[in-house]
Amino acid sequence: MSMDVVEFKGVSKSFGKRRVLDRLDLHIPQGKITFILGKSGEGKSVTIKHIMGLLKPDAGQIIVDGEDIVGKTKEEFRQYRKKFGMLFQHAALFDSMTVGENVLFPLMEHHRTTMQTMLTRVEEVLAQVGLPNIQHKYPTELSTGEKKRVGLARALVTKPHIILYDEPTTGMDPLVSEMIDGLIVQMSKEEQELTSIVISHDLKAALQTADYIVFLYQGKVALAGTPAAFRAAKDPVVRQFFSGKVEGPMEFL
Amino acid sequence: MSEAVSAKKLPVAVSAVEWLGRGIIGMYAEWLYFVGFVRQVVVWTVRRPHRVGLLFTHMEFIGNQSLNIIIGAGVAVGAVFGLQIGAIFVVFRAESMMGAATGKALCQELAPLITAILITGRAGAAMTAEIATMKVNEQVDAMEAMATDPISYLVVPRVLASILIMPLLCSVFIFTGVLGSFLAGTLLFHVDEGLFVQKITTLVTSKDIWRGLSKAFVFAAIMAVICCRYGLRASGGAKGVGIATTNAVVVTLLAMLAVDVVLTYFQIMW
Ligand SMILES: Nc1ncnc2c1ncn2[C@@H]1O[C@H](COP(=O)(O)OP(=O)(O)O)[C@@H](O)[C@H]1O
Numbered sequence: 001m002s003m004d005v006v007e008f009k010g011v012s013k014s015f016g017k018r019r020v021l022d023r024l025d026l027h028i029p030q031g032k033i034t035f036i037l038g039k040s041g042e043g044k045s046v047t048i049k050h051i052m053g054l055l056k057p058d059a060g061q062i063i064v065d066g067e068d069i070v071g072k073t074k075e076e077f078r079q080y081r082k083k084f085g086m087l088f089q090h091a092a093l094f095d096s097m098t099v100g101e102n103v104l105f106p107l108m109e110h111h112r113t114t115m116q117t118m119l120t121r122v123e124e125v126l127a128q129v130g131l132p133n134i135q136h137k138y139p140t141e142l143s144t145g146e147k148k149r150v151g152l153a154r155a156l157v158t159k160p161h162i163i164l165y166d167e168p169t170t171g172m173d174p175l176v177s178e179m180i181d182g183l184i185v186q187m188s189k190e191e192q193e194l195t196s197i198v199i200s201h202d203l204k205a206a207l208q209t210a211d212y213i214v215f216l217y218q219g220k221v222a223l224a225g226t227p228a229a230f231r232a233a234k235d236p237v238v239r240q241f242f243s244g245k246v247e248g249p250m251e252f253l
Numbered sequence: 254m255s256e257a258v259s260a261k262k263l264p265v266a267v268s269a270v271e272w273l274g275r276g277i278i279g280m281y282a283e284w285l286y287f288v289g290f291v292r293q294v295v296v297w298t299v300r301r302p303h304r305v306g307l308l309f310t311h312m313e314f315i316g317n318q319s320l321n322i323i324i325g326a327g328v329a330v331g332a333v334f335g336l337q338i339g340a341i342f343v344v345f346r347a348e349s350m351m352g353a354a355t356g357k358a359l360c361q362e363l364a365p366l367i368t369a370i371l372i373t374g375r376a377g378a379a380m381t382a383e384i385a386t387m388k389v390n391e392q393v394d395a396m397e398a399m400a401t402d403p404i405s406y407l408v409v410p411r412v413l414a415s416i417l418i419m420p421l422l423c424s425v426f427i428f429t430g431v432l433g434s435f436l437a438g439t440l441l442f443h444v445d446e447g448l449f450v451q452k453i454t455t456l457v458t459s460k461d462i463w464r465g466l467s468k469a470f471v472f473a474a475i476m477a478v479i480c481c482r483y484g485l486r487a488s489g490g491a492k493g494v495g496i497a498t499t500n501a502v503v504v505t506l507l508a509m510l511a512v513d514v515v516l517t518y519f520q521i522m523w
């Protein structure tokens with residue numbers, strides 16, 4: 001296995017009395033597509049917010065590109081975040097701006113070139129997610145799936161070397177889901193160094209798309225490995241997640 | 254029996270102390286946070302990028318769109334105050350002085366305070382609601398994830414726009430207020446127009462106007478900083494936005510009144 005780009009060592013995080021991450025140890029390989037699976041409310045979004053430094057762990061270390069990020073100052077985090085692109089679970093588009101302005105935002109902030117170059121890039125990336133000609137619409141005029149794709153365009157526009165996708169295909173029709181999974185794979189092929197971290201509860205997509213899968217359960221990694229390892233897994237919790245049955249060892253809080 | 258009662262009473266006393274302690278520590282932490290917040294605002298005001306476009310957008314929102322309210326309120330307050338002062342002064346046959354008295358009161362106190370209160374209700378509440386909505390919808394997180402500091406993008410332009418516009422609106426209030434009292438004086442108390450103007454120009458000094466405008470400046474800073482801060486700390490959906498907005502307005506108004514007392518003391522005594 002290649003080098004790890006992200007490593008969690010004994011990371012714990014509680015909200016009030018609820019312990020969401022419980023001494024979590026996690027490895028994410030560099031230059032690969034890693035899926036983080038788990039049922040909803042399991043702490044998947046919380047996990048990637050830790051990677052971005054949007055949440056601070058109560059305990060433990062988070063090592064990204066070889067350095068522990070936990071003690072970083074606000075200013076250091078600002079520099080650090082420039083290498084990421086992130087798609088939020090609910091897209092989190094700025095609703096005071098048009099679609100075009102939303103996608104342009106990270107370019108204007110940190111990757112300023114000529115306006116013409118930036119606008120061309122915005123068009124290009126919107127076409128990539130299958131939404132040409134909607135630049136002048138406002139986010140409130142879009143469907144959930146469209147918002148998500150604009151959020152995806154915004155995450156990709158700066159060509160970051162680590163991309164975090166929080167449930168990129170949840171709530172989308174099968175065709176668009178397929179297109180997005182295809183896009184993730186295609187970008188990963190084009191750019192050897194690109195690390196993609198995808199949060200999902202879509203096991204089928206994970207088995208098809210991922211190079212590496214991490215399965216979260218009760219604040220810990222229940223199983224991590226290649227899709228092949230997952231297909232062969234005997235762990236009853238993993239098997240239950242595979243089969244999608246309510247009865248089984250998995251606890252629903 | 255009595256033993257059981259005292260055993261029960263002790264935890265109550267302890268928890269009261271604990272409650273008090275927590276309250277004090279909470280207030281202290283809150284204060285530290287606020288000081289840190291203000292420092293960040295100052296730092297990002299000086300630092301690049303300077304967001305001139307956003308500054309103008311917010312100036313237009315706070316200023317232009319509040320102008321009607323300020324003009325209307327100015328005339329009304331000036332007229333009402335003029336009437337009340339006039340009713341007293343007429344007893345001493347000093348009704349020609351009413352313009353000067355109204356003018357002084359408008360400059361030093363009424364204009365900056367009422368302008369600030371009106372703008373807090375209109376623009377301050379909107380600042381909190383907007384930023385709070387962005388916060389609870391993860392738009393603020395998204396901004397941070399894109400390596401843009403929300404203080405630089407959301408707070409600084411609003412603070413600068415407020416402190417640039419509030420003194421202007423305050424001037425408009427003074428002018429329209431004097432106009433209101435002029436109407437009340439000439440129409441209802443039959444004060445001679447020339448005399449009215451003459452008394453104002455000799456008795457209301459530029460010092461009075463500067464006192465008022467400096468108050469407007471300070472109130473603007475208080476409003477924008479507090480309203481933005483409450484917006485950025487909002488949590489818990491639409492309800493959280495409502496709570497943040499109410500709190501922001503109440504705290505802003507109380508803080509303005511408290512600062513007003515202190516400012517007035519120094520302005521009068523020094
Ligand atoms: N900012 C927060 N404040 C309080 N609780 C939170 C916060 N973020 C997440 N949680 C809680 O943490 C748990 C995991 O959330 P999340 O990571 O969003 O789940 P998911 O795996 O579906 O993405 C949930 O129970 C959620 O309520």
Ligand SMILES: [Mg+2]
Binds near residue numbers: 044045
């Ligand atoms: Mg989630």
